[in-house]
Amino acid sequence: MLLLNIDAAFVIEKVILISVILMGSLGVAMYATWAERKVSAVMQDRIGPNRAGPFGLLQPLADGLKLFFKEEIIPDRSTQFIFILGPCLAMLTATMTSAVMPWGPDFTLGGRTVSLQVADINIGILFVFGVVSLGVYGVMLGGWASNNKFSLLSSIRAASQCISYELAMGISLIALLMMTGSLSMKDIVTQQHGFWNDGYFTWNFFKQPVGFIIFLTCSFAELSRAPFDLPECDSELNMGYHQEYSSMKLGFYLFAEYINMFISSAVISTLFFGGYNFPFMDQVQAAVPSGIFSLICVGALMAKIVGMILFFMFVRWTLPRFRYDQLMKLGWRSLIPLALINMLVTGGVILMTMKK
Amino acid sequence: MHLLLLTADQNTPFNYFPVALQLVIAIGFVAVMMGATHLLGPKRRTKDKLVNFESGIPSVGNARQPMGIKYFLVAILFVLFDVEVIFFYPYAVNFRFLGAEGFKEVVLFVAFFFCGFLYIVKKGALDWED
Numbered sequence: 491m492l493l494l495n496i497d498a499a500f501v502i503e504k505v506i507l508i509s510v511i512l513m514g515s516l517g518v519a520m521y522a523t524w525a526e527r528k529v530s531a532v533m534q535d536r537i538g539p540n541r542a543g544p545f546g547l548l549q550p551l552a553d554g555l556k557l558f559f560k561e562e563i564i565p566d567r568s569t570q571f572i573f574i575l576g577p578c579l580a581m582l583t584a585t586m587t588s589a590v591m592p593w594g595p596d597f598t599l600g601g602r603t604v605s606l607q608v609a610d611i612n613i614g615i616l617f618v619f620g621v622v623s624l625g626v627y628g629v630m631l632g633g634w635a636s637n638n639k640f641s642l643l644s645s646i647r648a649a650s651q652c653i654s655y656e657l658a659m660g661i662s663l664i665a666l667l668m669m670t671g672s673l674s675m676k677d678i679v680t681q682q683h684g685f686w687n688d689g690y691f692t693w694n695f696f697k698q699p700v701g702f703i704i705f706l707t708c709s710f711a712e713l714s715r716a717p718f719d720l721p722e723c724d725s726e727l728n729m730g731y732h733q734e735y736s737s738m739k740l741g742f743y744l745f746a747e748y749i750n751m752f753i754s755s756a757v758i759s760t761l762f763f764g765g766y767n768f769p770f771m772d773q774v775q776a777a778v779p780s781g782i783f784s785l786i787c788v789g790a791l792m793a794k795i796v797g798m799i800l801f802f803m804f805v806r807w808t809l810p811r812f813r814y815d816q817l818m819k820l821g822w823r824s825l826i827p828l829a830l831i832n833m834l835v836t837g838g839v840i841l842m843t844m845k846k
Numbered sequence: 847m848h849l850l851l852l853t854a855d856q857n858t859p860f861n862y863f864p865v866a867l868q869l870v871i872a873i874g875f876v877a878v879m880m881g882a883t884h885l886l887g888p889k890r891r892t893k894d895k896l897v898n899f900e901s902g903i904p905s906v907g908n909a910r911q912p913m914g915i916k917y918f919l920v921a922i923l924f925v926l927f928d929v930e931v932i933f934f935y936p937y938a939v940n941f942r943f944l945g946a947e948g949f950k951e952v953v954l955f956v957a958f959f960f961c962g963f964l965y966i967v968k969k970g971a972l973d974w975e976d
Contacts, residue, residue, distance in 0.1 A: 508871050559886050671938075737883045823972065
């Protein structure tokens with residue numbers, strides 16, 4: 491019966507917030523494709539997209555529109571329903587992850603407190619992991635349904651790579667959770683308030699550097715980005731699990747990848763780099779109204795996210811690709827034991843400092 | 847007032863309502879986009895066009911054939927180890943509350959975890975180069 495108590499303003503507020511976040515992540519994903527091409531161009535001493543609009547800024551829009559107007563081809567030997575379901579699932583999981591992200595602190599508007607987080611649930615980070623794991627289905631189903639040997643090989647690689655790195659990712663996070671004592675993203679961010687407190691940094695990056703490196707490596711593998719882009723290595727498989735796709739179904743796979751990159755940058759910023767916190771935020775909070783302060787905080791988070799995305803891109807255009815056995819060796823034999831040791835050391839240190 | 851009390855708590859079905867809302871919006875978005883591209887794109891299907899592209903030459907046989915067992919082995923091992931990792935989560939959240947006593951037990955658990963890990967490594971389950 492309690493569920494019936496939801497008031498209309500609350501629903502409207504959430505719908506607006508969800509729409510803004512959805513549009514925002516799509517926009518960031520679109521311009522991430524542009525940025526990727528520009529970054530790669532700069533790093534390889536080329537010019538990059540420069541025809542559509544100033545600096546080629548309209549290029550992603552043109553690409554998106556083009557995909558809409560392309561013929562959709564469903565190969566006659568594929569399993570039709572699953573072939574269509576694959577990209578839908580990939581996109582759906584990519585857009586669901588943002589539900590638990592805290593984008594900024596609460597602010598008051600017309601007497602009511604507005605939260606910049608869609609849902610503050612107490613299993614926050616587990617929700618992210620759950621949805622991310624579901625993302626494997628989109629790739630796996632699409633690759634299998636295509637009835638194409640290369641797609642199948644690519645999707646099976648992707649699945650096995652994702653699940654392998656999920657283990658190390660999960661364990662590396664345990665050490666962080668031992669310090670925070672909460673799975674809620676909001677709590678984790680609140681604990682990293684400001685930048686400096688009690689003679690040490692508040693951001694988790696400075697408390698968990700090893701955990702951060704493991705988490706970051708695993709994010710690269712989960713996103714199947716270089717140097718772990720084995721599901722999409724053109725030189726071995728013709729294109730990847732989306733080889734038989736065309737029109738927006740192909741676009742969904744490509745966009746989902748960039749949305750995932752945006753979200754995982756947001757998760758890394760939230761967990762390790764203090765989320766929307768920034769140095770001297772208390773002084774700023776005292777000086778400006780709460781709405782403006784929230785906007786500044788969102789800006790700080792977005793700056794961190796953009797920094798992370800650029801880092802992902804620099805790595806992609808710098809490092810060569812791993813071999814598959816090297817990838818598996820790194821994931822299972824190095825990262826999992828390292829993460830376990832990190833967890834035990836963290837636990838020991840916290841217990842020793844607690845006793846004092 | 848009743849509503850405010852509910853939103854303050856993190857663990858009620860009410861907190862999951864926005865997640866459901868986002869799911870509905872996301873499904874709507876995906877459906878609209880898929881419908882739009884279906885309606886906007888041209889449809890000129892010919893028999894040759896609908897053949898699987900694969901490598902650009904006529905494909906041989908069916909793709910639904912047995913794959914390397916290694917991938918399935920990894921999947922099985924993942925299920926085993928992920929269940930063990932999931933056990934760590936409730937422990938990590940209650941870490942400070944359980945203190946040294948709990949830590950000893952987790953060290954024991956990690957030891958078992960590590961034994962299993964060593965076993966699969968020695969068995970060669972993770973060897974990819976034959």
